[in-house]
């Protein structure tokens with residue numbers, strides 16, 4: 001619809017694992033959401049399925065597999081171990097334990113090359129004529145603000161609300177879709193841009209890294225307080 005060519009290859013690779021916590025040594029089990037930040041990489045772990053399973057995502061930088069149509073690839077745990085061997089001991093232990101938990105029936109890691117597009121620049125990228133785009137189809141973003149699905153849900157609510165406002169059975173579909181697009185595109189562009197910036201901060205090296213760490217120390221949990229994002233529509 002937009003003729004905007006293939007998506008942008010970010011150079012970031014997400015290694016993903018989900019496994020029963022019981023298969024990990026006791027000290028590595030966790031009921032907390034934990035983010036680890038390091039040079040050119042970061043990792044996020046959190047409990048799922050009522051705390052019985054652990055989800056772990058380790059994002060490193062490197063060349064993407066050639067086949068980008070297929071986004072879910074078999075991963076080699078040894079490649080990840082090599083890319084993360086200089087990290088702090090607790091995270092290395094977790095990655096090693098997850099890698100060791102693999103069996104022929106259940107490989108430990110899946111590899112997702114991450115792609116995105118630059119932030120959208122106008123309402124035409126969300127609706128044209130009788131066609132409207134929602135979610136990743138309109139505004140794929142890096143997962144560093146954890147908002148891709150959130151924005152898809154907000155798009156759906158906004159579209160539903162615009163369509164519910166029409167009373168005339170012969171309503172003007174393109175005009176309604178245009179209103180939806182005008183309501184949504186700037187917010188989606190802002191979240192896309194902030195997600196990309198978060199990735200740069202997460203993977204920072206040198207002075208930017210010191211600044212980031214000092215800011216986190218100073219602000220503590222307030223660093224996650226983003227009223228423009230979480231207070232939207234309240």
Ligand SMILES: Cc1cc2nc3c(=O)[nH]c(=O)nc-3n(C[C@H](O)[C@H](O)[C@H](O)COP(=O)(O)OP(=O)(O)OC[C@H]3O[C@@H](n4cnc5c(N)ncnc54)[C@H](O)[C@@H]3O)c2cc1C
Pocket residue numbers: 014057112114134135136137143146147148149150151152
């Ligand atoms: C590592 C990672 C972590 C993430 N973490 C978070 C998070 O914590 N929070 C968050 O909000 N978001 C997160 N996201 C982003 C989130 O997963 C996506 O933004 C969200 O899934 C987009 O939803 P969607 O419905 O727009 O697209 P999709 O989920 O891609 O759904 C599109 C569907 O359409 C189907 N489809 C495609 N073509 C056709 C066709 N021709 N006919 C029929 N069906 C078709 C596809 O198979 C797919 O099921 C993360 C993403 C990644 C990669």
